[in-house]
Every structure is written in structure tokens, then in C-alpha cells.
Amino acid sequence: MVFDPKQYLHLYLDGELSKSDQRTFEAALKQDKELAEELNAMARVKQDIQRYYKSIPAPPKSSVSVSRTGSFKSTVYAASLFLAVIVGFWGGHSMTDSSAYTSQQQTAAASQQTKSGKNVVLHLDTNQEERGERLLQEARLLLEQSSLSPELGPKTLEIITNDLGIEFFAENNPHKEEILALLSRYDNVKLIACSRAIERKQEQGKAVKLIPAVASDRLALDIIVEKMQQGWGYKKF
Known part of the structure; x- marks a missing residue:
């Protein structure tokens, strides 16, 4: 290997x-x-x-x-x-x-922050099926909460992927229809794939065709730090 x-x-x-x-x-x-x-x-x-x-x-x-x-x-x-x-x-x-x-502290802190009514970033950097499913479940819960109680749920939810996580937004990803359903139902969700991760895939001859709604013109880590400095909640999967 x-x-x-x-x-x-x-x-x-x-x-x-x-x-x-x-x-x-x-x-x-x-x-x-x-x-x-x-x-x-x-x-x-x-x-x-x-x-x-x-x-x-x-x-x-x-x-x-x-x-x-x-x-x-x-x-x-x-x-x-x-x-x-x-x-x-x-x-x-x-x-x-x-x-x-530690990851345990990060998870505990993030769980509190994603339920505080702030804007929220959900971050995925792996192509592990289980983590992608957990992210989708969290996204659905937060968006539904925002729809029912705007003062409690996030005003904006951004799902950011890098590394192998960009495959989550691939056209052939099994969760594609669920992701598109979120975009169709809610107008406060945004999808972002890391530009560097995409470049690396292309260099390896493994270009990923992304869902059209995915933005891919910036580095994921730059966006995450920027959002955190603005007071956004953050949770990594």
C-alpha cells in the first residue's frame, strides 16, 4: 500500500x-x-x-x-x-x-455551542460513512430547530469539508439526495469544499465531481478559523 x-x-x-x-x-x-x-x-x-x-x-x-x-x-x-x-x-x-x-473536550464544547442559537459550522474531514451520517443527522436537527424556534437554532449553518471529507459532496455520494433535500427545504444552509483538497485530488488523477451547490474557492481551515473568530459555533465529525 x-x-x-x-x-x-x-x-x-x-x-x-x-x-x-x-x-x-x-x-x-x-x-x-x-x-x-x-x-x-x-x-x-x-x-x-x-x-x-x-x-x-x-x-x-x-x-x-x-x-x-x-x-x-x-x-x-x-x-x-x-x-x-x-x-x-x-x-x-x-x-x-x-x-x-483533547477531542473529548472539543466535542463537549461544540455540543454546547451548536445549541446556543449562534451560526454554526459542521466540519467533516473523512469519508467514513458513519461520520457523514452523524453530520447529516446533526444538520437536520439544527435546521429543524432553527425553523421551529429561530431564536434557538442557528441563523446560518455551513457544512465544510476538507481532506477526504470532500467526497461527501460528490455527485455519486449515496447521501446526495438527502443533502439536496436540505438545500431545497432550508435557505440558511451552505455547502463548502476545501479548494486545496480538490487540487490534491486532481493532482492524483482522482478529480471529484461535486454537487453544483457546493462552493469550492477557499481553504477550509481558513474559513473555519474566520467563522470562529466571528463567534460561530463549531463541531467536527
């Missing part, structure tokens, strides 16, 4: 790669400026999420042991330090040092 470092970005940032895969990925980072810049952008999004939701109380402790949690945070911190070195090597933007923001 051909090694595709693109698929390891989130696993690397979350400290979930094996030692062997981590070394392979870091070697790829040293050779690929664009990959390093994209990883840096993702790291900055995680940091922005952490700062944005800092005032929200942390969720109850999970059943994960303290030693394992400590090890996880150490791995993430080490990854951040390595990334800072690589980005510096390529002359990219410097990173602001901050502690890791």
Missing part, C-alpha cells in the same frame, strides 16, 4: 501514530513544504478552538487512566515541538505554544 502522509495529519496531531508511522510521517514533513504548512494550519485551528472555548467547563473525567492521559498529552506536545522545528525550517509561520485540546 502506498504511503499517503495526507491521511496521517490528524492522527499525528492527536498523538495517535505508532513510533514507526510517526518517524515515517516526520520524514515526509521534512521533504514536503506544503504538507508542513497544512499541518501547521491544522495545529493553529486546534489552538484557536482551545482559546475560543476556554471559558467552557471541562467535561467529567473519562475512564481513561491518568498515566495514559499523561502519555497522550506528552505525545501531542512532542509532535507540536517537532512541527515548530519543521515549520521554522521551511520558513513558515511560527506556532504559539499551547497545551493539547
